[in-house]
Amino acid sequence: MPQLTFWYEFASTYSYLSVMRIEKTAAAAGVDVTWRPFLLGPIFKSQGWTTSPFNVYPAKGRYMVRDITRIATQRGLTFRMPETFPANGLKAARLATLGVGDGWGPAFTRAVFEAQFAKGLDISSDDVLLEVLAELDLDGADAFTRANAPEVKERLRAATAEAQERGIFGAPSFTTADGELYWGDDRLDAALAHAAGAQAGASA
Template sequence: MPTLDFWYDFASTYSYLSAMRIGRAAAACGVTVRYRPFLLGPIFAAQGWTTSPFNLLPAKGAHMWRDMERLCARARLPFRRPDPFPQNSVLAARLALVGLDEGWGERFTETVFAAEFGRGLDISSRETLGGLLRPLGLDPEDTIERALARSNKERLRIQTARAQETGIFGAPSFVTEGGELFWGDDRLDQALEWAVAELQSRR
């Protein structure tokens, strides 16, 4: 099956849209998705940015929030602007890495995005994340401690460095097996089509 890497930061608004539909869209195309949580902060910092460009450029930010309202309404997804924005997504990303190893990472990813942008919850909070882990049948304290292990922290650092080396500059981003990079939720369908076409061209 063709594969597609889904690079996302839990603080990313448009990653919410992709996370809530990529599973169904990929299954319909016969594409295997590899979830790649990472952190945009270090990538922004390398460009001299101290926060999201949506905060640095007020007009762009205002458009983004209105765009999210329209797109979520069209997709029939709940939407609530989290405060503060962007959220600190480090612990959520570390948890997702653990979950992807253990088979619950994809569900956790959807759950976190829905809590953050569907209900406006603070995903930097251990209490919030613990409440999201329990319905998955996980012990919050034990799972969070495993996510905070030095080796797992290093994994996230390496994953973020790999994203930067791949040329990723924003989220969501999608990378095909052949290295083709697509940026933005509005490019998800094209990325899936490209992944399929790549495999067919190699046959």
């Protein structure tokens, strides 16, 4: 099947929109998705930012909240901006990195994004993440222990480094097998179409 890599950051509001629709949309396009959690913090730091650009530019932040609210409403989603933004998504990203390898990464990712942007919860909290894991019938203590293993930490660092090498500067982003980069939830359909078309061209 054609392949698309989905790069997402847990603090990203627009990633929430893509997380909640990518599996169904990709299946309809006949494209297989690889989920890649990564961290935007190091990338922002390299650009001289110490926080989200939505905080650096308040007008942009206000627009983002209204924009996400409109889109979420159109898609039948709930959107609630958490009190702390951006959240520290390091623990969630490590757990998701573990989960991607174990097969529960997408379900965990959706549940964390719902906790954060549908319920307004603080996903940097161990209690919130443990509740998410419990809802998925996963052993939270075991998952936390394994997610903090050196090899999982290194996988997340490597994913973040690879994202930066690929020119990724925001989330959500999508990369195709032939190296095309698409940024933003509004580019998901174009990314899927390119992935499918590139595969068809390669097979012709």
